[in-house]
Amino acid sequence: MIQFLLSPWWIIPILVASFLLARWFYKHRGYQKITALLVGLRFFSLAILATLLLKPIIEYVDSSTKKPILTVLFDYSKSIFNAVDSNKVSSDYELFSSQLQNQLGEDYQLEFFYFGEGVSSKTSGFNNNQSNISGAISRVNDLYDQKLQAATILITDGIVNQGNVLEYIPTGPKAIHVIAVGDTTSIADLTIADVRINGRTYTNNLFPIKVKWTKENLGDTPFTIGLYSGKELLKEQQVNAASNAGFITFYHSEKIPGNYLYQVVLNAPKTEEQQVANNQKYFSVRVIEKEKTVGLVYDRPTPDVGAFAQSLKKLADYETKIVSLDELNQSQLNKWDALVFFSSKGIPETRLKPIKDFYDAGKGVGLFIRDANQAATLSKLGFPSVQLETTLQENLVYAKPNDDYQGLDIRPTWKNFQDIHPLKIKLGTPKLASGYQHIFSQKIGSLDTDLPLLSSHQIGNKKLLVSLAWDWWKLRMSFYRSFESHEDFDVTINQLVQFLANRSEREQLQINIPDQFYSDARQTVTAEVLNNSGAPVNNAVLLFEFSKQGEELFKMEFIPTGVNYKLNLSGLSPGKYQYTATTTVEGKKLSKTGGFIVLPNDREIQDLRARHKELRKFAQKAGGEFFPIEEGAKLIARLKDQPAPKIYQAQINRSEIVKWKPICILICLLLGVEWFLRKLKGNI
Structure with missing residues (x-):
């Protein structure tokens, strides 16, 4: 197909003008056959040259057949290396890779990737401290057009400690086949599964250290758990339990403010454990001075206020005051170190000015708002701008933690906020002023977004938290249903309030x-x-x-x-x-x-038992097949027996006619023949 960058309607006047100009050039010769031939030659030369000024382009479709892409993801996290069968995993990987290349290399374009906390086309060994299967699958899907992908082969032990768990990993139209590695056998093992603490406490205050332990195939063998600071044993408890999991709690205090590093160590000398690296866990606590007073202010009663009050009462030595906006007075504000305001409707500027004065005095303020008019009012008062381009329609979103957030002491418990229970938010596109950092972003269904859900802002001593969601009380209840404890939620709320309440003079x-x-x-x-x-x-x-x-x-x-x-x-x-x-x-x-x-990041050594049962379910959900790595050849054989899908790719190519050598030759030929005939007939 021929197209023109300029209007093709110019061709008609070009042809007319070319003919008139050619005829005018030979008008003194009258009509003769040779004259007609010369006019024709001159006409075609002028017409072609003028038409090229319109920049004609020829478009043509180039069709080709390509190999479908088969992506292969190898798990290179430390849990693979630390497993019982670690000595043969590396050779199994190499054997499976060579079998894929030898038997499927002609039919598929094989793309190999290696993942842990990240994804790479090269491996540096089994040294990744985390396993992020959902991130690896998402990354590969972003790299290649889904139309060109035939399937994905996932080689892993199924242990996940970053990203979505297997049950919640979204799947696409292309099958994901699973090759399982690792040992599913329950070995004799004692584990410090988790240490739950409040990250900050006060001098001379007894703070709880709740230690979760698990054991497998060890019967009722007694063991001890000790709390250490460096090499000094601070406290120790003996555990005599027939159950396979439980908690013990230490209570400890420090007299001097500062950062303290502790270690919990499990000791069971009379057992036959095969894995002892998970018998210890490090954690730290920040000890600060003085008790804080926090005010929870509301314009109308909401269960979110009660949820925050319960969280602060349970985990922190805060004196919490709950006050309605109508009852708020300056005397109360003078005694508070931080204020959290829960707003559900538009409030006049005059009634909110005491909260703005509290903020200007260098005291932290949390704004839990849901109304666009309320956001506009707060911005007019001088708070860092929050614009809510919202509708009346409500949307359900999950809280996606921002791992790169710098403002707070981020704990592993934050990851539990994802996929527990959605919060309500007004549908729209919020816009925050520069300087805000997102603590939680909105996750809509399975789609991660950068839209703010809970953000912080700090300039010097002025600290601000802005939340655009509500129904936090339902999220707290969901934590209890999922983990039989509010603790992860309470710790996070405590961290948010500590961020607001801790004041420091504005230093240079x-x-x-x-x-x-x-x-x-x-x-x-x-x-x-x-x-x-x-x-x-x-x-x-x-x-x-x-x-x-x-x-x-x-x-x-x-x-x-x-x-x-x-x-x-x-x-x-x-x-x-x-x-x-x-x-x-x-x-x-x-x-x-x-x-x-x-x-130290010890997540990869906490539990080394492979999750083959969960992997089998995931493969079924993803439309793929499941095989242990010893039977990996069966998957290759089935893929070999199935005809590889043909990928037809059509590409539209463009060629500028002005750059064609034959056109140049034709113009030169027309002009040359015209010149030759004129010379032959005596310079007509």
């Missing part, structure tokens, strides 16, 4: 670093430098020195971003660290000291 040098993070986390430290007038300084030289318990001192330099300063602190070994940050502003030397704790 501010370092934002979590109290603790995992050794394999991508950890970024941020900093802010102010001059003597309180204005940001964006070109300071900011040094960061840190060491681990008196070991070698490391020196790094923050990178200015134009807004603040950033430093990558990833890849540190587990332990307790102290740091000093220094800079000079307007001739004044500023320094900041502190500490943080790096925890």
Whole structure:
């Protein structure tokens, strides 16, 4: 098909003009056969040249047949390596890979990937600290067009500790076949399954440390669980239980504020355990001074207020005050360290001004709003802007945790918020001012989005939380139904309130670093430098020195971003660290000291029993087949027996006629013949 970049209607005047010009050129010769031939040659030359100015393009379809893509995902997490059959897993992987290439390489385009917490086309061994099967499948689906994919082969032990569990992994139109590795046999094993603590507490306050233990195939053999600080045994309890799981609780206190690193160790000398790496677990606690008072304010009664009050009463030494907006007075506000306001309707600016004054005084405020008019009113008052372009229609969304969030001490319990119970939110596209960080984003069905659900904002000592959802009380109840405990929900609410309640004077040098993070986390430290007038300084030289318990001192330099300063602190070994940050502003030397704790990521050694039963169900749901790796050849044979689907791909190609060499040759030929005939007949 021929197309023109300019209007093709120009061809008609081009032909007319070309003919008239050619005839005018030979008008003095009258009509002769040779003259008619010369006019025709000149006409075609002019017409072709003028038509090329319209930029004609020829479009044609190029059809081809391609091999369908067969993606293969190998699990390279530590649970594979630590399993009982770890010595042969690597050779099984290599054998299966070679069988795929030898028997299916001609019919399929094989694409191999290796996953743990991430996905890569190359492997560095069984050293991934987490298993994210849903993330690996999603990543592969994003890389390739679903129309070109034939199927996916997943080789794993089914142990999941990041992303969606197998039951909730979304499947597409293409089959996912499962090759199962690992050992499903229940071995003799004792495990510290979980340690539940409140991440922050107060000096001289007894705080609970709830330890969950499990055991398999060990009968009623007694064992002890000890609480350690370094090598010092602080407390110990003996467990004599016939059940396969249970809890014990330690109560401990510290007199001096700071970060404390603890270790829980399970000791069972008379057992025949085959796996002892999961007999210990590290955790840390931040000890701070002074009891805080938090006000929960509402414009109309809502169960969410009660849920927050119960969470704070259960896990923290907060004095919690519940007050309606009508009863709120300045005397109460002067005694509070933080305020959480639950709004369900539009409120006049004058009634909200005391809350704005509370915020301006450097006290943390949480705004749980659901109304667009209410958001507009708060923005007019001077709170960091929140715009809700919403409708009256309500939507159900899940809370998706943001693992890269910097403002709070993120705990593993946050991941449990995903897929537990949806929250209600007004349907629309919220817009927040710059400076907000998302704590939770909206997950709509199985679709992860970047739309804010719960966000924080902090400038100096002004701290703000903004929630756009409600029915948090239902989420708390769902935690109890799922885990027989509110604890994960309560710990998270406690962290949010601690973020609001903990005040610090606005210092010229501010370092934002979590109290603790995992050794394999991508950890970024941020900093802010102010001059003597309180204005940001964006070109300071900011040094960061840190060491681990008196070991070698490391020196790094923050990178200015134009807004603040950033430093990558990833890849540190587990332990307790102290740091000093220094800079000079307007001739004044500023320094900041502190500490943080790096925890080992031990999720991959907590439970090494392969989940073949769950993998079989997942394969059925995904339209695929299930085989243990010893029978992997059967899957290859079935795929070989099934004719590979033919992928026809049509590609539209374009070619500019002006670039064709034959056109150039034709024009030269027409002009050359015309010139030759004129010379032959005596320069007609």
